[in-house]
Amino acid sequence: MAKQWSEFTREEKREERFKRWLSPAGVNFNSPEAGKKYRAKATRLMKAIKMEVPDRVPVTIPSGTYVAYHAGIDLKTAMYNPEELKKAWLKFLQDFDQDAADGPGMFSGMVNETLDYKVYKWPGHGLSDDRTLPQFVEEEYMKADEYDLFIKDHFDFGLRYFLPRAWGAFEPFAAAPSFTGWQGLPMRLLAMSNDPAFQKFFKTIQKAGREYAKWQQTIIECRKTAREAGFPAWSGGVALAPFDTFADMLRGTRGIAMDMFRQPEKLLEALEMITPYSIKSAVAGTDASGCPMVFIPMHKGDDSFMSLKQFEKFYWPTFRKLLLGIVDEGCVPVMVIDGCYNTRLEIIKDLPRASVVWILEQTDMFKAKKILGDSACIGGNITAAQLLTQTPQAIKERCRKLIEVCGENGGYILSLGSSIDRCNPANLQAIIEAAKEYGVY
Amino acid sequence: MSGDLVNLLADLKEEEVLALLKKKLAAGEDPYKILDETSAGMAIVGKRFAAGEYFLPELVYSGEVLKQVNAILKPKLSQGNKETKKIGKVVIGTVAGDIHDIGLNIVEFMLDVNGFEVTNLGVDVPIEKFVEAVRKTKTPVLGLSGFLTPAFDAMKETVEALEKAGLRKNLKIMIGGGQMDDEVRKYAKADAYGKDAMAAVSLSKQWYGVK
Numbered sequence: 001m002a003k004q005w006s007e008f009t010r011e012e013k014r015e016e017r018f019k020r021w022l023s024p025a026g027v028n029f030n031s032p033e034a035g036k037k038y039r040a041k042a043t044r045l046m047k048a049i050k051m052e053v054p055d056r057v058p059v060t061i062p063s064g065t066y067v068a069y070h071a072g073i074d075l076k077t078a079m080y081n082p083e084e085l086k087k088a089w090l091k092f093l094q095d096f097d098q099d100a101a102d103g104p105g106m107f108s109g110m111v112n113e114t115l116d117y118k119v120y121k122w123p124g125h126g127l128s129d130d131r132t133l134p135q136f137v138e139e140e141y142m143k144a145d146e147y148d149l150f151i152k153d154h155f156d157f158g159l160r161y162f163l164p165r166a167w168g169a170f171e172p173f174a175a176a177p178s179f180t181g182w183q184g185l186p187m188r189l190l191a192m193s194n195d196p197a198f199q200k201f202f203k204t205i206q207k208a209g210r211e212y213a214k215w216q217q218t219i220i221e222c223r224k225t226a227r228e229a230g231f232p233a234w235s236g237g238v239a240l241a242p243f244d245t246f247a248d249m250l251r252g253t254r255g256i257a258m259d260m261f262r263q264p265e266k267l268l269e270a271l272e273m274i275t276p277y278s279i280k281s282a283v284a285g286t287d288a289s290g291c292p293m294v295f296i297p298m299h300k301g302d303d304s305f306m307s308l309k310q311f312e313k314f315y316w317p318t319f320r321k322l323l324l325g326i327v328d329e330g331c332v333p334v335m336v337i338d339g340c341y342n343t344r345l346e347i348i349k350d351l352p353r354a355s356v357v358w359i360l361e362q363t364d365m366f367k368a369k370k371i372l373g374d375s376a377c378i379g380g381n382i383t384a385a386q387l388l389t390q391t392p393q394a395i396k397e398r399c400r401k402l403i404e405v406c407g408e409n410g411g412y413i414l415s416l417g418s419s420i421d422r423c424n425p426a427n428l429q430a431i432i433e434a435a436k437e438y439g440v441y
Numbered sequence: 442m443s444g445d446l447v448n449l450l451a452d453l454k455e456e457e458v459l460a461l462l463k464k465k466l467a468a469g470e471d472p473y474k475i476l477d478e479t480s481a482g483m484a485i486v487g488k489r490f491a492a493g494e495y496f497l498p499e500l501v502y503s504g505e506v507l508k509q510v511n512a513i514l515k516p517k518l519s520q521g522n523k524e525t526k527k528i529g530k531v532v533i534g535t536v537a538g539d540i541h542d543i544g545l546n547i548v549e550f551m552l553d554v555n556g557f558e559v560t561n562l563g564v565d566v567p568i569e570k571f572v573e574a575v576r577k578t579k580t581p582v583l584g585l586s587g588f589l590t591p592a593f594d595a596m597k598e599t600v601e602a603l604e605k606a607g608l609r610k611n612l613k614i615m616i617g618g619g620q621m622d623d624e625v626r627k628y629a630k631a632d633a634y635g636k637d638a639m640a641a642v643s644l645s646k647q648w649y650g651v652k
Contacts, residue, residue, distance in 0.1 A: 127538065132591050135540050253543050257501035261453065304637065307496045339619070384590045389624035418620075421590050 010352075013330025017292035018046055021236075024290055027227045037230030041099040045232065045413070049332055049377050051354040053410035057403050057439030058099040059432055060234060060379070064419025065133055067092045067104055075132050075421075076123035079109035082218035089222040093229060095425065097432055100234035103223035105419070107134075108215035114208040116168025119249075132421035141165045142250035144258065147266040150250075151273050156180045162250070169204045172197040235295035237285025237331065239278050242271040242318040247300040256300070260314060271318040279325035282333075292331045293357075302339035308347075316347055327355045336380070337361060338418060345371040354411070361417030369406045378406060379413030382431060387416070387423035392430040399434030407439060414439065446475065450482025451489070453499060455506050462510055472517040479510050480554075487554035490547075491639045497543070500550055527558040529649050532574050533584035533641075534562030535618075536595035541588035544618050544638070548584060551638040557645055568595075568602045575608050582645050583612055585631065588619035596629035613648045615641060 008016070022042050029035035040055070047054035068078035071088030078085045089104050113125050119141070121127045122134035141162055142150060150157045156178050164174035172195065177188065192198045223233065240248070246267065247256040259267045282294045300306070301315035326333050334357040341348070341363045348358070349372055359380040360368055368378050381402060386395065399414060406412045414435045446465070449458045465475055486503045489495040531552050535545050542564045549561045562574055575583060583603075585596050596616055603609045614631040617640065626634035635641045646652065 121540065131538050133589050135589070137540070253497070254501050254505075257498035258505060260498045261455070261502045305497050307494075310496065310498065383622070384620050385593070385622045385625050388590065388593055389628045 008330070010328045010330055010355075013328075014292065014332070015330075017286065017330045020290050021232065021292055022046070024227060024232075027224075029230065030228050034228065034230035038227070038232060041230065042232040044099055045234070048410060048413050049354065049357055051377055051409075051411035053441050056441060057407045057412055057414050057435050059414040059435035059439070060100050060416075061096055061098045061428055061431065062416055062419035063089075063092055063101065063103075063105055065106065065421045066419070066423070067106075069132060069422040070095070070425060074123065074130060075106075075134075076109065076129045078104075079106055079122060079134075080124065082108075082215055086218050086222055090225060093226055093231065096428055099232070101226040101231035102233050102235055103219050103226060108211060110211045111208050111215060114169070114204060114211060117166070118168065119166050136248075138248075138252045139165070140250075140252050140255045142246075142255075144251075144255060144263070147259075147263065147270050151266075151270055153178075153180050154274070154277075169201060169208070172201050233289060233291035233293075235293055235334065236289040236291030237282040237294040237326075239282035239294050239296050239322060239326065239333070241296065241298055241301065241315065242275050242278060242322060243301060243315045244297075244299050245274060245278065246270065253300070260310065264314075267314065271314070275318050275321050276325065278322055279329070282322075282326050283329045283331055286329075286331045294326050294331050294333045296333050296335045298335050298337045299339075301341075301344070302337070303341060303343050304339060308343055311344060312347065316344075320350065323351060323356055327352060332357065335359060336418065337363065342367060348372070349375050351376065357413065359413070359415055359417065365402060366405050369408070369412075373409075373411065377411045377413060379415040380417040382414075382416050384416075384418055384420045384423075387420055387427050390427065392424070392426040395427045396430040396434045399431055400438045403434065403438045410441070446478040447482045447485070450479060450503070450506065450510075451485035453486075453502055453506065455502075455509075458506055459509060459513070462513055466513070466517060472514055475514060476518065479507065479514070483507060484554045487551055490551065491642075497547065500547060504550065526556075528556045528646070528651055529558065529582070530560065530578050530580040531557045531582045531584060531645050532560045532562065532571075532578055532580045533586065534566035534571060534574075535564040535586040535588075536571075536592050536599055537565055537567050538595050539587045539589055539592045539618075540564045541586070541618065544588065545586040547638045548586065548617065548641045551642050552645060555642045555646070557642075568599050571599050572602050572606045572608065575603060575612060576606070581611060581613060582648050583614045584635075584641055584645075585614060585616045585629075586618045587616070587621060590620055592618065592620070593625050593628060596625070596631065600630050613644075615644050617641060 022039060029038065044054040044058040048058050065075050067088050068075045071091045073084055073088055078088055085104055093101055109122060109124055119137055120134045121137060123129050123131040127135065146157065146161065159179060160173045160176060163170035251259060286292050286294060301311055323333050336359040338361050341360060345368055353375050357377045357379065358372060360378060361380060361383065365381040372378055382398065386398065403414060414431060446458065446461055449461060483503065486495060486499065490500055533545060533548055535541055549559050552559045560574060560578055562570060585599060587596060600614060603612065615633045615635050616626055616629060616631045617635040621634060623634045633644050635644055
């Protein structure tokens with residue numbers, strides 16, 4: 001009898017996942033060359049992740065909202081008009097020969113407007129039409145005294161507390177009794193269907209659902225085009241550090257700071273509690289997409305946000321658990337660390353060798369190579385400010401230096417430190433050229 | 442009860458601070474003396490932040506404790522007299538199109554505990570509002586904050602508008618925030634880039650000619 005998945009070691013699981021990623025099912029490449037290109041790119045990235053020496057340094061450029069800028073349309077148009085977004089995506093794909101391309105990373109303005117989404121402002125909805133990035137609205141979407149509720153029943157919290165605060169359309173749930181528990185559930189649902197507030201909700205969500213289907217169709221087509229043209233996917237699943245889940249999304253900066261002093265035990269308990277759920281949802285994403293990488297944007301553990309002691313107490317333990325859980329399933333966490341992690345490098349080293357990728361925004365890359373060089377693949381460090389203000393020559397020179405130092409012995413991906421909204425396209429070409437010119441092993 | 446108000450506040454002992462405060466007031470202590478003690482306590486918080494001993498969570502928490510102290514203390518203070526002497530004015534704000542306020546509030550806090558009279562215009566501040574504020578306050582120092590890349594141009598446009606309004610000559614402009622650096626400073630034609638809130642303080646002091 002064949003070996004069961006649960007009997008596989010994490011290395012075996014990862015090999016299986018890489019195999020699936022290297023030969024993606026159901027992709028009809030545009031040409032034999034496109035297929036060859038796909039395998040070469042995926043192999044290059046895979047080797048970098050494994051800290052082996054690939055044929056050359058891989059290079060990735062996150063599409064961000066730059067996709068719209070590059071095509072000469074504004075972000076509002078891209079977020080409200082799927083056809084225009086698709087055209088813009090195709091142009092981006094064609095113009096930049098990088099080693100991976102997922103698909104557009106924007107959300108639908110129409111869907112979120114219909115649902116009265118409050119967590120973001122975007123051009124056409126809270127921001128003026130000419131703005132180039134959506135912006136996060138930090139609020140206490142979870143109140144200080146709701147930790148017990150969250151820990152005990154996070155489904156109930158999600159449905160009746162978080163959703164109504166984050167999305168206006170879900171407001172009727174705030175006044176509804178709990179749906180947890182099976183007894184009497186049919187009657188409660190029947191009562192709900194007769195409630196005018198919920199009838200309005202059903203109408204709204206149906207309307208948003210129709211828009212969502214259109215939007216998703218476009219996103220799927222964009223991804224498919226990327227695969228068929230020979231670009232592997234780079235983020236199969238998504239996760240957040242448990243601390244960031246609370247600090248970013250639920251409690252906000254002020255709230256989390258207060259919790260660290262007033263109710264540290266409750267906070268730690270909640271971080272522990274959500275970790276397995278975060279692992280599960282990250283792995284489910286990779287299962288569905290066939291790409292083993294899990295994208296993890298990191299925010300509030302940075303050098304300037306908290307002390308090293310606070311990092312070791314609040315951020316790292318459950319984050320490490322999350323990473324190990326993802327790695328144990330054969331997936332590869334790819335962290336993008338906003339800000340600076342100069343003082344954390346020794347701590348984050350403590351993971352199985354060649355199991356994760358660290359994309360660093362402002363961290364000292366040479367120091368990172370020294371400290372993490374034997375344990376994990378690193379990348380990043382070309383910043384949005386450099387891309388906006390510097391010349392292609394300067395960018396290329398910066399990349400050469402990065403490749404020389406960080407690329408030594410593999411385990412390195414040339415990459416931006418964050419996604420960008422706009423810059424001279426020649427600067428992005430300079431990055432790709434640098435990888436091809438200086439990055440050959 | 443151990444410790445005095447200054448140190449209890451500096452050490453962020455919330456409950457003890459409030460208990461001692463109430464005790465002092467009940468004992469008829471001069472509320473202005475208590476006010477001075479809280480300022481001294483917050484100055485220590487600022488120093489510890491500058492020294493890398495305290496971080497954002499401590500600043501937020503100390504601000505929260507101070508808010509409670511002020512709520513108790515304020516009704517006891519008669520209006521009008523006892524103005525503490527300030528070094529001078531500084532106007533700050535997050536530029537148009539950007540709604541980030543964490544860094545901005547830290548800068549306000551640090552400037553305030555270091556003796557400046559701060560006007561915080563808040564986030565997503567339209568260019569005209571900056572121009573208006575500089576005109577009205579006659580501030581010699583302006584701080585522009587921004588976190589995201591669109592702030593690059595908003596800063597540039599704000600500086601240009603100040604030039605056009607004839608207000609640039611006697612004005613020093615510093616920029617700071619997430620994605621900013623010295624290249625952006627040049628791009629925006631500001632006078633200085635500050636990498637953190639301490640830099641905002643030292644730049645302001647430098648421009649005011651105080652140590």
